[in-house]
Amino acid sequence: xxxxxxxxxxxxxxxxxxxxxxxxxxxxxxxxxxxxxxxxxxxxxxxxxxxxxxxxxxxxxxxxxxxxxxxxxxxxxxxxxxxxxxxxxxxxxxxxxxxxxxxxxxxxxxxxxxxxxxxxxxxxxxxxxxxxxxxxxxxxxxxxxxxxxxxxxxxxxxxxxxxxxxxxxxxxxxxxxxxxxxxxxxxxxxxxxxxxxxxxxxxxxxxxxxxxxxxxxxxxxxxxxxxxxxxxxxxxxxxxxxxxxxxxxxxxxxxxxxxxxxxxxxxxxxxxxxxxxxxxxxxxxxxxxxxxxxxxxxxxxxxxxxxxxxxxxxxxxx
Amino acid sequence: xxxxxxxxxxxxxxxxxxxxxxxxxxxxxxxxxxxxxxxxxxxxxxxxxxxxxxxxxxxxxxxxxxxxxxxxxxxxxxxxxxxxxxxxxxxxxxxxxxxxxxxxxxxxxxxxxxxxxxxxxxxxxxxxxxxxxxxxxxxxxxxxxxxxxxxxxxxxxxxxxxxxxxxxxxxxxxxxxxxxxxxxxxxxxxxxxxxxxxxxxxxxxxxxxxxxxxxxxxxxxxxxxxxxxxxxxxxxxxxxxxxxxxxxxxxxxxxxxxxxxxxxxxxxxxxxxxxxxxxxxxxxxxxxx
Numbered sequence: 001x002x003x004x005x006x007x008x009x010x011x012x013x014x015x016x017x018x019x020x021x022x023x024x025x026x027x028x029x030x031x032x033x034x035x036x037x038x039x040x041x042x043x044x045x046x047x048x049x050x051x052x053x054x055x056x057x058x059x060x061x062x063x064x065x066x067x068x069x070x071x072x073x074x075x076x077x078x079x080x081x082x083x084x085x086x087x088x089x090x091x092x093x094x095x096x097x098x099x100x101x102x103x104x105x106x107x108x109x110x111x112x113x114x115x116x117x118x119x120x121x122x123x124x125x126x127x128x129x130x131x132x133x134x135x136x137x138x139x140x141x142x143x144x145x146x147x148x149x150x151x152x153x154x155x156x157x158x159x160x161x162x163x164x165x166x167x168x169x170x171x172x173x174x175x176x177x178x179x180x181x182x183x184x185x186x187x188x189x190x191x192x193x194x195x196x197x198x199x200x201x202x203x204x205x206x207x208x209x210x211x212x213x214x215x216x217x218x219x220x221x222x223x224x225x226x227x228x229x230x231x232x233x234x235x236x237x238x239x240x241x242x243x244x245x246x247x248x249x250x251x252x253x254x255x256x257x258x259x260x261x262x263x264x265x266x267x268x269x270x271x272x273x274x275x276x277x278x279x280x281x282x283x284x285x286x287x288x289x290x291x292x293x294x295x296x297x298x299x300x301x302x303x304x305x306x307x308x309x310x311x312x313x314x315x316x317x318x
Numbered sequence: 319x320x321x322x323x324x325x326x327x328x329x330x331x332x333x334x335x336x337x338x339x340x341x342x343x344x345x346x347x348x349x350x351x352x353x354x355x356x357x358x359x360x361x362x363x364x365x366x367x368x369x370x371x372x373x374x375x376x377x378x379x380x381x382x383x384x385x386x387x388x389x390x391x392x393x394x395x396x397x398x399x400x401x402x403x404x405x406x407x408x409x410x411x412x413x414x415x416x417x418x419x420x421x422x423x424x425x426x427x428x429x430x431x432x433x434x435x436x437x438x439x440x441x442x443x444x445x446x447x448x449x450x451x452x453x454x455x456x457x458x459x460x461x462x463x464x465x466x467x468x469x470x471x472x473x474x475x476x477x478x479x480x481x482x483x484x485x486x487x488x489x490x491x492x493x494x495x496x497x498x499x500x501x502x503x504x505x506x507x508x509x510x511x512x513x514x515x516x517x518x519x520x521x522x523x524x525x526x527x528x529x530x531x532x533x534x535x536x537x538x539x540x541x542x543x544x545x546x547x548x549x550x551x552x553x554x555x556x557x558x559x560x561x562x563x564x565x566x567x568x569x570x571x572x573x574x575x576x577x578x579x580x581x582x583x584x585x586x587x588x589x590x591x592x593x594x595x596x597x598x599x600x601x602x603x604x605x606x607x
Contacts, residue, residue, distance in 0.1 A: 056412050104592060107599050111355050111411055111555060115547045116595065119588055122544050126584035244544065248419045255416055288427035294420030298413050299405060 011263070015173070022165050034165050036273040037172045038229045043253040043265035044175055045222030050251070051259030052183060053215045054195030055106070058114045058247050059121025060223055062101065063094040065242030067224035068231030069128060070094075072140035080144035083158070087146075087228065094224025095217055097124070102216035106209050109198075118244060129239035139238025142231050158232065168229055172266075175222055179262055182218065191215050252294055258306020267305045322456040327573050333462045335569020336469035340524040341542055342549040342561045343476065344517030350556025351493045352510050354403060355411055357418035360543025361425040362518045365391055366525025367534045368429055371438045374529075380443045384526045388519055395518030399511050407510070426537060435536050440529040465527055472523070473562065480558065489513060493556065545572075548587055552594045554604025563602060 018037070022030045042064055049055040067090035074089055075081045101120045105113055128134045145164075148155040158164050182188045193201035194208050202208045231237045240246065249272075257268020275293065279286035301307065345359045369390060373383030398421065406414050442461045449457035480486040491499040492509050500506040525539075532538070549568050553560025568587050575586030594602065 050412065056415065058415065104595060108595070111349065112551065112599070114355065114411060114415060115551050115555075116591075118544065119548055119551065119591055123585055123588035126588075127582070130584055131581065244540070251412075252416060252419070255412065259412075285427055285431060287423050288431070291420045291423030291425075291427065294423065295402060295417055298409075298417040298420070299402070302409070302413065 034168055036269050037168050038226050040266040040269035041172045041175050042223055042226035042250050043269050045219045046250050047254050047265045048219045050254055053191045056114050057117040059117035061242050061246035062121035062124045063098055063220040063223040064227035066097050067094045067227035068237035068241055071231045072142045072237050075142050077143055080147045083146040083148040090228040091221050091224050095221040098217045098220025102213045106212040125239050125242045142235045145232050256304050258304030261306040264306035322453045327577055331570035331573035333466045335566040336466050337524050337528050338549055339562050339565035340520045342546040342565050343558050344520040345546050346550045346561045347513055348517045351513050355414045358421040359521055360539030361422050362521035363525040363542045364539030366522030367529045368433055370526035370529040371440050371534045374440050387526055391522030392515045392519050395515050399514040438534040442530045548591050552591055554601030557603040560603030
């Protein structure tokens with residue numbers, strides 16, 4: 001995280017491209033870009049755990065899907081719900097779930113942490129998919145997009161695709177900025193200390209379990225924000241949103257882009273999304289090729305795309 | 319619930335637990351000895367079930383199908399170990415999780431290409447198709463008793479191999495100190511390959527022998543994988559004894575959960591796991607970190 005001008009310029013160019021895209025791209029691709037911005041936000045939240053705190057969570061989709069379920073549950077059948085109330089409820093639910101799951105999980109580390117986060121996410125998955133109150137395996141519809149109004153005055157209309165696109169872009173940007181700030185603050189430095197050497201960080205007097213828990217809750221809440229956007233976007237939420245395949249995909253996106261950088265997950269989301277889309281066009285067995293791609297990624301590109309970028313200026317190999 | 323019903327459920331729970339133990343013991347051995355977290359383990363269970371379905375169709379005999387199927391599954395496992403897993407020994411868990419996740423996608427999709435997306439059944443072998451009467455109107459299928467007996471036999475055989483043979487000695491040595499074992503002149507790479515093949519064989523065997531009581535369907539390995547994880551976490555990662563106790567606990571808790579609290583049945587085992595972890599974060603028989 002250096003403040004040299006080149007990265008800042010690249011960030012601005014990427015932002016300008018995303019902002020200009022709806023004016024030039026076709027409807028289908030604008031919708032795809034929107035989906036991938038949501039995935040990018042989801043991956044960013046996981047990167048705080050995996051890339052910065054050194055906690056490999058394999059149950060991150062739980063918070064993503066839970067927020068969508070909360071939105072579906074609080075949206076009445078006949079009228080939309082207020083955006084502010086919906087956001088508050090969804091984020092609060094994700095944060096609370098992250099607090100509970102995190103409280104159990106941060107007591108463990110390494111492979112136990114992986115398995116426990118996975119198991120808790122599965123618990124929530126089965127709870128939602130088997131309980132008729134939540135629509136069972138069919139999931140629930142979100143009948144209306146929330147309204148962003150102050151009193152009677154409509155601030156902006158999320159039903160307008162353009163407005164919604166910029167709303168998602170602004171949310172992604174806010175998430176990115178929030179994580180940048182957190183990581184530059186002393187709190188973020190402690191998190192990175194935990195990743196590098198937890199024992200030493202504890203010896204310096206930092207109660208590391210508490211720091212890990214706070215990191216887990218922040219990441220879970222941000223994942224909830226992404227899940228909220230996804231539910232608003234598709235108008236639908238199903239147990240699939242919490243499944244371990246979803247957790248695997250977002251983990252893959254983080255690694256593909258490069259963990260421990262913030263631009264990595266965003267690059268990873270767009271690379272993954274375009275690849276998936278391209279494969280789906282070519283073959284119905286695209287999952288097979290996605291699997292081969294993941295295997296090749298681990299074997300030949302451990303640092304992700306960000307690793308390539310970091311190596312490039314020095315002229316090639318590591 | 320009267321005594322006969324209780325007995326039926328208890329037998330079901332033990333049978334399910336023993337079958338789970340076969341899968342989970344492979345998972346825990348592979349982790350304990352090789353340090354590899356293998357998400358594709360459930361996919362080998364699925365491959366076993368599909369091999370049983372395919373080979374029973376060809377030979378009309380489950381036992382012959384198992385005899386033919388295990389070498390196929392082991393060959394697939396060995397190729398995967400040599401080509402992919404062997405490159406992961408020095409990598410961190412994250413890479414292992416990701417690569418074996420990719421493997422699941424490959425194996426699941428290959429299954430769909432080979433056998434399609436339909437549900438299939440495998441008939442219970444004729445000589446084991448009967449039931450044992452418990453009371454006037456309660457009977458227990460012989461095949462389920464057969465599964466329990468076979469699983470117990472395999473568990474005993476595994477204990478013999480690990481505790482009493484030279485190979486078992488190498489496996490135990492490799493589990494406690496990899497470098498030192500290698501320095502003493504044992505080809506640790508070969509031990510790893512054997513352990514991986516053994517794990518695959520156990521998973522595929524459970525899939526085959528369990529095929530007549532569950533159905534055979536795409537993605538069936540996923541659920542087994544997650545439940546095996548729960549078993550391994552409860553028992554303590556790397557402990558075969560822990561996997562045994564954990565599998566029986568989960569088998570009984572899941573079976574009785576379905577009868578007593580049907581609305582929350584799938585959550586019972588996860589709640590049990592959370593309780594165990596609150597009490598012992600390293601699992602029942604795990605070494606403290």
